[in-house]
Structure formats: C-alpha cells, structure tokens
C-alpha cells in the first residue's frame with residue numbers, strides 16, 4: 001500500500017513535470033517574443049488596401065457615412081432630431097444628424113441608418129421619415145450615380161419613385177421619370193462621404209456572395225504562408241498572436257456576409273507553428289456584435305453591441321470553447337485570449353467579468369493553456385480585472401502600449417518618446433505587475449510614433465527602448481504586426497531592413 005501510494009505520487013510528479021514542460025512552466029524566466037498576424041483572418045483595410053480594389057462602388061461600403069446636398073435647395077438632408085421623425089432638407093452644414101450610415105445590400109442597393117439608429121424609410125403618404133429600427137423593404141433604396149460624375153446621385157425609393165427635396169421641410173418619394181441631372185432637378189443630390197470602415201464585414205459584403213469566397217481564400221492563402229513561420233522563428237521570435245473573428249466557429253458556413261475558409265487557414269498555422277517550434281496565442285479579435293465599434297472587431301457601421309445580452313456572451317463563450325477544443329492537443333497552443341480591446345463604457349466591467357469567468361472555464365474544460373484577458377480601453381483602472389484574474393491559475397492580463405492614439409503624443413520629440421518608454425511605460429508596467437497576480441502580456445506595440453521624418457537610427461533607438469522595457473513583461477510581448485503596407489508597422493520589413501534586431 002505504502003509503495004503503491006509512493007508510485008502514485010511519483011507518477012503524479014512526473015506527469016506534472018511533463019505537463020509543465022509542455023507549457024513552458026519549467027523556466028519561469030521564459031517570455032514570449034511574438035508578432036501579431038494582423039490583417040490575415042480578420043481584415044483591416046489599412047494593412048492591405050489592395051484587398052478592396054476589386055469591389056464595385058468601393059467608396060460605398062457598410063458603415064460609410066454619406067451626406068446628400070439638394071442641388072435645388074443647396075442644403076443637406078437631415079434626420080430631424082437625429083431620428084424618430086421626418087427627413088428635412090434645411091441644413092447648411094453636415095455633421096451627425098446629416099450623415100447617414102450605409103448598410104449595403106449590394107453595389108447599388110442600400111439602407112440608410114441615421115444618428116439615433118433608425119433607418120430612412122417611407123411613410124404611406126410618400127413622405128420620407130426615419131422611424132423603423134429594423135430595416136425592411138420600405139427602408140431599401142437604390143443610389144443611382146451620374147455616370148460621368150459619381151458624386152451626383154438620385155435616390156430611388158422602394159415605391160419606384162425618386163426622392164425629391166420639394167422644400168426645406170418636405171422630402172418626398174414621388175419624383176417619376178428620368179433626369180437631365182441639372183441644378184434645377186429636385187431629385188438630384190450631391191453626395192459626399194465621411195469616414196467609413198474597412199473590416200471583414202465590409203470586404204465580404206462588398207464583394208458579395210459570388211466573389212467573396214474566392215477573394216478571401218486567395219488572401220488567406222497568400223498573405224501568411226509557411227515560410228513566414230520559418231522567417232520569424234529564425235529571427236528570434238518564439239510565438240504568434242493570431243487575431244480571429246467569431247464567425248470562424250461556424251466555418252465552413254458562417255452567417256452572411258462572412259465566408260468559410262478561415263478555419264482551414266488557422267489549421268495551417270498550427271501545422272506550420274509545430275514544424276518551426278512556434279507557440280500560438282489565439283486572439284478573439286472580433287466578437288459577435290463588435291466589442292469596440294472599430295473595423296478590427298468587424299463592426300458593420302461603428303456600432304458596439306457586444307456584451308449587452310446573456311445570449312451574446314454565451315455565443316462568445318461557445319466560440320472560445322470551439323477553438324480551444326479544436327487545438328487543445330496541439331503542442332503549439334500556448335494561450336487563448338478571450339477578447340481583444342473591449343471598449344469602456346459600452347463594454348461594461350460587469351458583462352466583461354461575467355464573460356471572462358465563463359470563457360476561462362470554457363478553456364479549462366479542454367486545456368491548461370494560459371488564458372489572456374484584455375484590459376478595457378477607455379478605462380482608467382488598469383487593475384480592474386485583478387479581482388477576477390487573481391483567483392484564476394495561469395491567467396494573463398493583456399495591455400497595449402502605443403505612443404499614438406492620444407493627443408499627448410502629437411508634439412513629442414524623439415527623445416521625449418524614448419523617455420516616455422523608459423520612464424512612463426516602466427511605471428505603467430510595474431503597476432500591473434504583481435508577484436501573485438496575473439502575468440502581463442504587452443499584446444500590441446509598434447515602433448511607430450507621431451514624429452515626422454525620423455531617421456533610421458531614431459527608429460532603432462525607439463524600438464530598442466521598447467524591447468528593453470517590454471522584455472520585462474512577465475508573460476511577454478507581441479509586435480503589431482508581421483505584414484503591413486506601412487513599413488514601420490511591418491515587423492518583417494523592420495527586421496529585413498535592420499530597424500529591429502532581436
């Protein structure tokens with residue numbers, strides 16, 4: 001009996017050692033030096049603009065803000081009071097209430113969402129209003145562009161007539177027939193666009209169901225390839241953080257407009273990672289409903305709906321469980337990041353805590369991988385997740401450090417930027433580093449700043465400062481990103497051109 005229990009104990013110790021070994025626990029000074037595979041399985045237009053080149057009417061994508069100035073009245077269409085009542089044509093300048101956010105049906109057909117989130121539609125009397133919150137046939141319009149002047153448009157209503165601005169206070173859908181496109185035609189408007197998104201929703205819906213599958217497949221197969229894993233593992237990196245979107249869990253038939261195939265690409269990444277000894281952090285970058293309203297979380301029109309219902313949270317947990325279960329046996333699965341950059345106050349701490357707890361448990365059902373929890377952007381307390389994370393084994397807090405996206409960086413010199421890294425980032429990192437709390441990942445950073453015309457040597461110093469400081473993060477760091485048409489945002493370019501050496 002005594003021997004048996006000793007053998008049992010020994011096996012437990014051996015098993016634990018093997019288990020620890022396979023997860024890098026054997027050496028507590030191990031840190032990941034990772035690069036993000038941004039713009040691969042979750043589209044971001046600024047990373048690879050050419051992906052959008054073949055979209056017809058590519059300036060009219062989901063979420064693009066459009067404004068219409070009546071040529072006869074010389075004023076902008078406006079959802080009076082921001083929505084909930086009539087459309088008028090009496091505004092001399094265009095901002096929030098005068099900007100309509102596109103929901104694209106196809107290259108010519110659109111729904112128009114107003115400031116308060118209703119959709120432009122028709123009343124039975126033919127007047128144009130913004131009252132419906134769920135767009136249907138009455139809220140679906142065709143935008144007809146003048147062939148030799150694309151910013152001159154007419155708007156065809158679902159009743160077959162064109163919209164016209166009859167007076168400043170009366171916009172109706174009852175203009176019949178063709179147009180000479182003259183300045184005396186009340187059905188003609190000058191179109192301008194404001195802002196817009198270039199994310200996965202926009203690219204897939206922009207190409208539409210016939211073309212998107214092939215375009216996306218081609219992108220996935222060429223943007224990141226096996227040789228990239230060889231390159232990064234032979235240049236001092238030991239991990240990748242891979243942004244994925246929630247639709248990957250319903251591959252090969254995700255909800256429209258998303259298209260299948262990204263799961264196959266992720267499978268490939270795991271094969272290549274294993275071959276080159278690279279660890280993988282799966283990062284849920286786009287959660288259902290969008291956790292921050294940006295294109296990189298695949299928001300349709302800038303709305304942020306994630307976390308507002310229990311169903312939505314449960315759906316997100318199911319995505320995490322699906323991904324963990326699929327890759328649990330891979331020696332490359334190192335961590336699962338439950339959600340990227342949830343934005344306060346829309347993403348409340350309460351819903352996030354609920355989700356993180358359930359997401360953590362979903363990972364633990366299948367794997368002992370690290371579980372990464374992204375801090376909320378827009379929150380003033382970088383330790384707000386500690387009460388939860390402190391009690392969870394192998395939990396990690398993710399913080400993102402960019403010397404960008406805040407006015408305070410706009411006027412900083414080279415030296416001030418570098419001082420900020422050595423002084424202020426060190427302080428910030430120390431503040432979230434505790435001896436028995438969660439580990440810390442700096443999951444995004446880049447050697448780019450608001451300094452104009454900096455020299456190569458200055459970039460090298462800036463990169464080195466960040467490597468010096470971020471190298472002390474207890475879990476490690478990940479550069480944003482491997483490939484990017486903007487050179488400094490491409491770690492591949494930075495390494496090949498001698499800006500960064502690891």
Ligand SMILES: *[C@@H]1O[C@H](CO)[C@@H](O)[C@H](O)[C@H]1NC(C)=O
Pocket residue numbers: 027028029030031
């Ligand atoms: C632990 O990891 C660090 C960094 O990867 C390495 O320099 C060190 O030699 C390792 N120590 C042991 C005992 O393996």
Ligand SMILES: *[C@@H]1O[C@H](CO)[C@@H](O)[C@H](O)[C@H]1NC(C)=O
Pocket residue numbers: 080088090091168169
């Ligand atoms: C535009 O018309 C609406 C509806 O009559 C009116 O309430 C509003 O004050 C007008 N706004 C301007 C700037 O004329």
Ligand SMILES: *[C@@H]1O[C@H](CO)[C@@H](O)[C@H](O)[C@H]1NC(C)=O
Pocket residue numbers: 105106107108109
């Ligand atoms: C766009 O969608 C509308 C409404 O479903 C349809 O009538 C029209 O034929 C479509 N146009 C194109 C170019 O696909």
Ligand SMILES: *[C@@H]1O[C@H](CO)[C@@H](O)[C@H](O)[C@H]1NC(C)=O
Pocket residue numbers: 408420423424
């Ligand atoms: C950086 O930290 C120093 C020292 O704590 C502080 O005086 C300074 O105001 C900080 N700079 C910024 C831009 O926050």
